[in-house]
Amino acid sequence: MSDAPVKKFEGKDIDISFDSRLCIGVGECGKSAGELFVGGRDPWCAPDVVDKAEAREIVERCPSGALTYEDKSGEPEAAPAANEILVAYNGPYYLHGELEIEGAPKDMPGVRHRAALCRCGASKNKPFCDNSHVQAQFQDAGAVGEPGPGLAGKDGLLSVRVIPDGPLKLQGNVTIATGSGRKAWQGTGTALCRCGASKNKPFCDGSHREAGFKSD
Incomplete structure (x- = not known):
């Protein structure tokens, strides 16, 4: 069996690739209706068993x-x-948009539109989440108390700078939703905590310095 992190499943109209470096087991694929993804089957992804539009939507x-x-x-x-x-x-930041994540490998095309980024400080795959928040017993419900300054528009590039030993620096129109799903903060730039120590989560308050957070 190949140890390559990316596995491609070829179909007649569409090919689907799976990158094990990014998977955190949310299960949106395996729990989808139909037989595009079936656990225990070889191969577990079969692009030709559903129509192309359904395959795209599930992916x-x-x-x-x-x-x-x-x-x-x-x-x-x-x-x-x-x-x-x-x-x-109690988990990561889920980003959905037109993303430019600093340092993201060129062979990770999925993170151009969808990404799970660590906010507990414990991931061994920073800036991406690797589920270390579970073992670290990270606790934060994802409340957001501030409304933000507002958007300059609805779309455009969202740049994510990964500050060494510091926060995630955002630049671009973005809406931040709470853990309960409420659309809360809106603005064109902010810094998000990724050390897990901020007292103003999800925003950075400089606690990474006192906590001795290391991003490597």
Whole structure:
């Protein structure tokens, strides 16, 4: 069995790829109706058992970018109409939008539109989440108390700078949703905590310095 992190499943109209470096087991694929993904089957992904439109829609449910597709008609995955970040209950930041994540490898195409980024400080795959928040017993419900200054528009690039030993610096239109799903903060730039120590989560308050947070 290949140890390559990316596995491609080829179909007649669409190829689907799975990147094990990004998967955090949310299960949007395996729990989808139909037989595109069936655990225990070899291969577990069969692109030709559903129509192409359904395959695209299911792949786009993957919140971490671990699943991607290559439509053989040449039509790429479209960027969402708006950039949004969900602050997951006791979990990561789920980003959905037109993303540019600093340092993301070129062979991780899924994170151009969907990504799960660590906010507990414990991931061994920073800036991406690797489920270390579970073992670290990270606790934060994902509440957001501030409304933000507002958006300059609804779309456009969301740049995510990964500050060494510091926060995630956002630049671009973005809406931040709480762990309960409420759309809360809206603005064009902010810094998000990724050390897990901020007293003003999800925003950075400089606690990474006192905590001695190291991003490597």
